[in-house]
Amino acid sequence: MSIERLIRNPFMLEIRNLHAGVEGRAILKGVNLIIRPGEVHAVMGPNGSGKSTLAQILAGREGYDVSEGEVLYGEKNLLEMDPEERAREGVFLAFQYPVEIPGVNSTYFLKAALNEIRKHKGLAELDAVEFLALVKQKMKLLDLGEDLLKRPVNEGFSGGEKKRNEIFQMAVLEPKLAILDETDSGLDIDALKIVSNGVNRLKRPDNAQLLITHYQRLLNYIVPDHVHVLFDGRIVRSGGRQLALELEEKGYDWIIREEPQFA
Amino acid sequence: MSTATETIEGFVKTEYKYGFVTDVETESAPPGLNEDTVRLISSKKNEPDFLLQWRLRAYRHWLTMADPTWAKVKYPPVDYQKIIYYSAPKRKGAGPKSLDEVDPKLLETYEKLGIPLKERERLAGVAVDAVFDSVSVGTTFKEKLAEKGIIFCSFTEAVQEHPDLVKKYLGTVVPYTDNFFAALNSAVFSDGSFCYIPKGVRCPMELSTYFRINAANTGQFERTLIIAEEGSYVSYLEGCTAPMRDENQLHAAVVELLALDNAEIKYSTVQNWYPGDEQGRGGIYNFVTKRGMAKGKNSKISWTQVETGSAITWKYPSVVLQGDNSTGEFYSVALTNNYQQADTGTKMVHVGKNTRSTIVSKGISAGHGQNSYRGLVKVLKGAANARNFSQCDSLLLGNKCGAHTFPYIEIKNTSSKVEHEATTSKIGEDQIFYCNQRGLSTQDAVNMIVNGYCKDVFKQLPMEFAVEAQKLLGVSLEGSVG
Numbered sequence: 001m002s003i004e005r006l007i008r009n010p011f012m013l014e015i016r017n018l019h020a021g022v023e024g025r026a027i028l029k030g031v032n033l034i035i036r037p038g039e040v041h042a043v044m045g046p047n048g049s050g051k052s053t054l055a056q057i058l059a060g061r062e063g064y065d066v067s068e069g070e071v072l073y074g075e076k077n078l079l080e081m082d083p084e085e086r087a088r089e090g091v092f093l094a095f096q097y098p099v100e101i102p103g104v105n106s107t108y109f110l111k112a113a114l115n116e117i118r119k120h121k122g123l124a125e126l127d128a129v130e131f132l133a134l135v136k137q138k139m140k141l142l143d144l145g146e147d148l149l150k151r152p153v154n155e156g157f158s159g160g161e162k163k164r165n166e167i168f169q170m171a172v173l174e175p176k177l178a179i180l181d182e183t184d185s186g187l188d189i190d191a192l193k194i195v196s197n198g199v200n201r202l203k204r205p206d207n208a209q210l211l212i213t214h215y216q217r218l219l220n221y222i223v224p225d226h227v228h229v230l231f232d233g234r235i236v237r238s239g240g241r242q243l244a245l246e247l248e249e250k251g252y253d254w255i256i257r258e259e260p261q262f263a
Numbered sequence: 264m265s266t267a268t269e270t271i272e273g274f275v276k277t278e279y280k281y282g283f284v285t286d287v288e289t290e291s292a293p294p295g296l297n298e299d300t301v302r303l304i305s306s307k308k309n310e311p312d313f314l315l316q317w318r319l320r321a322y323r324h325w326l327t328m329a330d331p332t333w334a335k336v337k338y339p340p341v342d343y344q345k346i347i348y349y350s351a352p353k354r355k356g357a358g359p360k361s362l363d364e365v366d367p368k369l370l371e372t373y374e375k376l377g378i379p380l381k382e383r384e385r386l387a388g389v390a391v392d393a394v395f396d397s398v399s400v401g402t403t404f405k406e407k408l409a410e411k412g413i414i415f416c417s418f419t420e421a422v423q424e425h426p427d428l429v430k431k432y433l434g435t436v437v438p439y440t441d442n443f444f445a446a447l448n449s450a451v452f453s454d455g456s457f458c459y460i461p462k463g464v465r466c467p468m469e470l471s472t473y474f475r476i477n478a479a480n481t482g483q484f485e486r487t488l489i490i491a492e493e494g495s496y497v498s499y500l501e502g503c504t505a506p507m508r509d510e511n512q513l514h515a516a517v518v519e520l521l522a523l524d525n526a527e528i529k530y531s532t533v534q535n536w537y538p539g540d541e542q543g544r545g546g547i548y549n550f551v552t553k554r555g556m557a558k559g560k561n562s563k564i565s566w567t568q569v570e571t572g573s574a575i576t577w578k579y580p581s582v583v584l585q586g587d588n589s590t591g592e593f594y595s596v597a598l599t600n601n602y603q604q605a606d607t608g609t610k611m612v613h614v615g616k617n618t619r620s621t622i623v624s625k626g627i628s629a630g631h632g633q634n635s636y637r638g639l640v641k642v643l644k645g646a647a648n649a650r651n652f653s654q655c656d657s658l659l660l661g662n663k664c665g666a667h668t669f670p671y672i673e674i675k676n677t678s679s680k681v682e683h684e685a686t687t688s689k690i691g692e693d694q695i696f697y698c699n700q701r702g703l704s705t706q707d708a709v710n711m712i713v714n715g716y717c718k719d720v721f722k723q724l725p726m727e728f729a730v731e732a733q734k735l736l737g738v739s740l741e742g743s744v745g
Contacts, residue, residue, distance in 0.1 A: 059700050062692070083699035092700075099697035103715030112711070113701035120702070152715065169701065 012037050012074065012177055012208050013058075019068035019233075020057055027053045029233035030069070035177070038205040042219055042244065043212050045230035046252045051212045052096060054230070055181040058210075059093035060086050073177070087113075088120035090176030090207075094166040094183050101153040106165070107135065109153045110172055117173060138171040142198045160191040167198045178202070179210045184218035196221030216248035229255055281535065285372040291481070292349035298322060301450050304349050308419050308453075311426055314433075321439035321449030328443045334606035335635045335667055336575050338511070338548065346513060348451045350481040351395075372475065390415055392456045392472045394485055402456075404468065414459040415470050418486055421457035428459060432490055436519035436556045436583075444515040444577075445552040448484045452517070455485035460495040460526075469725055471500040474514075482513040489519070491526035493559065498529040498725060511539075511574060516551045524559030524586065529567070531724050532580075536572035543602025543631070546574025553580035554610075557589035557618075565592035566609065567723040574603060579637065581610035584618035584646070591620040594720040599632025599664070608638035608669075613646035613679070622653040625717050628664035635667040642679045649679040657687040658716055660709070 013035040020028040027050045035041055045051050057064050058071065060083030071078040078086065101109065115125040126134065135149065142164045154162050163183055170178055180199065184192055199222050203209065211222060219227070219241070227243040228235045229252070237243065237255055247255070292303055301322050305315040330340065372395070390404035392415065408415050414425060422429050439449035456472040474485060491497055514536065520528050530553075539546025549572075555564035566580040582591030593609035611620035626634040634657065642649045657666030668685050690712055698708030714721070714733050721729045 061696055083696060084702055084704055087700050087702040095697065095700075099691070099693050101694055101697070101712060101715055103718035104711055109698075109701070109711070112707070113698075113703060116702035116704075116707075173701070 010037075010074070011035070011072065012039075013078075013210075014072040015069070016071070017069035018054075018057070018066065018071060020053065020064050020066045022053075022064055026067075027064075027233055028057070031230070031233070031235055033228065033235065035208050035210060037176075037208055038203075039226065040203065040209045040222065040224045041211065041226045041228065042222075042224040043210065043228045043230050043235075044214065044216070044244065044247060047214065049230045050233045051214075051230055052181055055093060055096075055179050055210075055212050058179055059083060059091060084116070088117050090117075092170050092173060092175030092178045094163075094170060094178065094180040096182040096185065098154045098157075098162040098166055100155045100157075102155050104153050105149075106151055106153050107132075107149045110135070110149075110169060113169070114172055135172065138168060141171050141201060142168045143194050144168055159186040160188065163187055164191065164195055164198075167195050167202075171198065171202055174202075174207075176207050177210065178207070179212065181212045182214065183211070184213055184215065192218065193221060216244045219244045231256060281537070285368055289350050291347050291351075294347050295344045296322075296346070296348060296451065300348050304451055304453055307349065307351075308422065310422055313426075313430055314422060317434065317439070318450050321446050322451075324440055325443065325446035325450055328446055331443055331577075334577050334637070335633065335669075336577060336604040336606050338575055338604075341511075341513060341548070343447075347481045348484070349453055351453075390468050390470050392417055392470075394454055394456070394472060394474045394483075408466070408468075408470075411464050411467065412461040413464060413466055414457065416457055418452070418455040418457050418488070421488075425457070425459070428490070429457070429488070432488060432519070432521060433486075434519075436521055437517050437552050437554050442552060444550045445517050448486060448515050448517045448552070451482075452484045452486040455487045455516070457487070458489040458497065458499065460489075460491045460497045462492040463494045464492075465495065466497040469498050469500055471502065473502045474516075482515065484514075485516050487516070487518040489521070489528055489530070491520075491522045491528050491562075493523045494525045495523075496527045498531070500531045500533070500725065502533050502535070511546060511548055513548045513550065514573075516553075518551070518553040518580075520553075520555035520564055522555065522557050522559060522562035522564050522589075525561045526559055527563040527565075528555060529565045530555070530580070532566075532568040532570070533724075534568065534570045534572050534576070537574075538572045538603050539574040539601065541601050541630075543574070546603070547572065549573035549576045549578060551576075551578040553578065555580075555582045555591070557582055557584050557586055557591055559586045559589070560615075561588045562586050563590040563592075565590075565594075565723070567592075567594040567720060568596070568607075569717075569720070569724070570595070570597040570605060570607060573605075576603075576605040576607050578607045579609055581612070582620065583612045583614060584620060584649075585614045586618075587615040588617045588619075589615055590618070592723075593620075593622045593624070593638075594723045595624045596627070596717045596720045597625070597634055597636075598627045599629070599634045601630040601632065603630075604633045606635040606637055608636045610639040610641070611651060612639075613642040613649035613651070616645070616647045616649075618646055618649045620649075620651045622651070622655070623719050624653075624655045625720055626655075626657045626666050627660065627713060627716070628657070628666050629660040631663050633665045633667070635669060637669040637671075639671040639673070640681055640683075641671075641673045642675055642681070644675040646676060647678045649676075649681075651679075651681045653681075653683045655683070655685045656716070657685075658713065659687070659689045660713075 015033040018031040111131045229237045392402040536547035557564045564582045597605045624636045628634040636655045640651045695708045
């Protein structure tokens with residue numbers, strides 16, 4: 001890659017030789033990954049390969065020990081930042097299991113979150129009227145009912161509503177790097193289309209998306225630029241969209257068999 | 264232990280911003296309690312003989328009683344001979360006739376507490392009776408309320424101006440024989456608020472009493488009596504603060520409410536007595552008897568309390584549902600932090616037919632705090648079709664605190680329906696992480712989660728006090744973040 005191209009298109013995220021685990025058990029064993037602005041990456045892999053751990057570590061969840069390697073987010077050392085600092089800097093995690101916060105109104109929650117991010121960027125906080133106008137515009141994207149916003153955060157939401165709500169929050173918060181952790185799980189085909197459509201419309205040249213998924217199905221709707229296969233804590237193969245289709249056809253065993261160290 | 268838990272524990276450092284002392288000359292009784300103390304208080308207040316005799320009967324009865332020990336609270340025995348039972352700011356001459364004559368230092372004190380008493384700065388729509396140590400220093404909006412026939416004044420004034428009403432109703436809801444602290448209060452009570460809403464009158468503003476303990480080694484024993492005549496309505500609030508002192512101080516109040524046919528009383532408390540320091544030194548012993556008698560048909564009494572202060576809280580605002588179709592409600596948030604202990608709850612006694620009661624209790628424990636809900640639902644034989652719903656939730660912040668629930672249910676007929684739900688939860692690390700991941704700091708996240716948890720209670724409070732209560736909860740949980 002030429003110097004000019006590097007300057008024009010610097011890395012948004014660079015994961016270098018990341019080793020991490022929980023309570024002495026190694027889960028990630030040397031992950032390398034580069035994401036540039038405007039790109040959509042999919043990390044696929046069988047259960048237990050470390051996909052969700054990767055998402056959690058990037059978002060700053062406690063309880064994981066990083067033993068080796070580093071993660072650069074722009075020019076910052078991501079792993080040294082508090083989770084709220086990462087969020088304010090534009091890292092967003094769409095949770096696999098969105099958390100319920102009883103009694104806390106969804107609108108109030110999201111407004112507080114957005115204003116924290118705006119404050120961090122040196123922008124004026126939005127008042128209730130401005131915020132509601134923004135919300136109404138973004139809700140259309142996800143085909144969400146307005147009553148959802150009057151309810152407490154995720155409380156009593158169906159599985160599909162929770163996932164759509166995550167993408168709705170993403171639409172409002174406009175992150176630079178969105179990590180979608182198994183967003184397709186538990187969605188029926190209609191909901192999957194709505195969520196995918198929402199994600200696709202949020203794609204811009206200056207942001208990036210990292211999709212974590214077990215199944216190829218999501219990638220029929222959100223077309224990735226790069227597909228990576230994570231197995232036993234390492235990315236064992238990377239390729240284009242075609243790789244996902246091959247996986248669908250042949251299963252993960254196919255790659256595992258071809259990896260000399262597992263054969 | 265993960266760092267998120269440690270961060271939560273960091274929240275237990277409380278800052279108490281009402282801990283200042285007002286420097287005023289006071290007139291105090293010597294410490295100690297005997298018949299002379301009772302006579303002295305009564306004569307200071309120039310009371311009619313019936314009241315002195317009632318006090319003396321209460322005192323003699325108190326001598327036969329012992330401190331209650333059944334509550335889940337621990338404290339060294341109180342030496343009742345070391346307490347000063349009467350302390351009042353010294354008056355020049357006959358005492359203030361109007362608020363303009365009140366010692367400016369006292370007005371300043373209330374201003375500092377956010378309760379301006381001066382005419383032009385008064386809280387709009389809220390009439391205030393300000394009680395300083397043993398006496399009321401002033402009541403706002405008295406004349407405006409009098410136009411509607413509403414009596415709102417200090418208890419002392421009520422004894423002078425409306426002795427018939429006092430004689431008729433005092434002790435009818437909480438007799439002096441009721442319990443140890445009620446007997447003590449009946450013997451030595453020095454002031455409080457009195458409120459009478461005539462038939463068919465809807466009180467046009469919130470009535471409130473603001474209690475302030477200032478003097479050292481002094482107990483505060485106030486008495487509040489509210490009477491709502493047929494078809495009347497009143498919403499009443501009380502707030503409480505005290506200076507920071509290393510010694511414990513006793514506050515033993517009695518509140519009596521009486522609602523006649525179709526009357527409604529809504530009673531809200533934001534209790535923020537000095538809770539003691541981080542090591543549990545000092546703080547107020549808040550031993551209070553509150554009871555409402557829903558005497559009339561279709562009457563309604565509703566208690567809402569937000570208890571964040573006091574070293575020890577011992578308090579069970581109750582409703583006796585005597586009138587047919589009467590309603591009783593109890594909404595409570597009790598927060599114990601550092602070494603605070605709370606044993607609080609309610610009693611709902613169903614006597615009349617088709618009576619209904621609702622109990623919503625939210626306990627929050629942090630630091631080494633111990634929080635107990637103790638509640639009785641009693642349905643008598645004649646209370647056909649009585650209904651009760653109770654929900655008691657406990658939230659734990661950190662792992663050195665405790666939450667306990669003691670529900671008592673006594674049902675004497677077969678047509679009643681009683682429901683009890685209880686939950687205990689720890690504030691979830693996953694909830695905090697979720698908030699963090701959206702850009703919120705851990706402190707904001709904890710405040711938001713705790714406020715959400717208390718929402719069912721806060722929405723019962725009058726608007727401006729709901730905001731106050733939310734802020735108060737935030738302050739009580741405030742601390743150093745990572």
